[in-house]
Amino acid sequence: MRLVIQRVSSASVSVGGECVSSVGRGLLVLVGVEKDDTLQECQWLVNKCAGLRIFDDADGVMNKSVADVGGDVIAVSQFTLTASTRKGNRPSYIRAAGHELAVPMYETFCQELSKVLGKPVGRGVFGADMQVSLVNDGPVTIIIDSRIKE
Numbered sequence: 001m002r003l004v005i006q007r008v009s010s011a012s013v014s015v016g017g018e019c020v021s022s023v024g025r026g027l028l029v030l031v032g033v034e035k036d037d038t039l040q041e042c043q044w045l046v047n048k049c050a051g052l053r054i055f056d057d058a059d060g061v062m063n064k065s066v067a068d069v070g071g072d073v074i075a076v077s078q079f080t081l082t083a084s085t086r087k088g089n090r091p092s093y094i095r096a097a098g099h100e101l102a103v104p105m106y107e108t109f110c111q112e113l114s115k116v117l118g119k120p121v122g123r124g125v126f127g128a129d130m131q132v133s134l135v136n137d138g139p140v141t142i143i144i145d146s147r148i149k150e
Contacts, residue, residue: 005142012074015131021074023072027049031077049144
């Protein structure tokens with residue numbers, strides 16, 4: 001699994017012109033699920049995401065997590081995070097998980113993150129044509145791949 005985590009002042013997801021989820025201060029998390037991903041990798045990413053210290057403390061040092069600051073989270077499924085661009089100019093999505101794995105893994109990620117944070121996690125609509133709006137605060141953008149744990 002791959003995550004792109006953006007610290008935001010605000011973020012929202014719309015489908016067909018209708019807002020389906022929005023948050024103020026917190027995180028927008030793009031979630032890419034690959035064919036061989038496991039529940040263990042999913043849980044590792046949940047804990048990383050919840051504990052990632054990318055919010056400022058009183059001294060202006062990034063030393064607090066989204067949980068520490070009471071921030072909100074929107075998680076959006078995005079299969080294009082699995083793209084391989086090794087050959088040519090057209091990305092290959094051969095590593096992307098099919099719906100039978102990707103949907104439950106995305107749902108598990110959202111549910112487990114919600115448990116860890118003690119509050120609901122906003123969501124996009126899996127497989128829909130979504131419009132994602134955000135104000136990246138910093139900007140702070142972190143990429144985490146469950147296969148790269150060093």
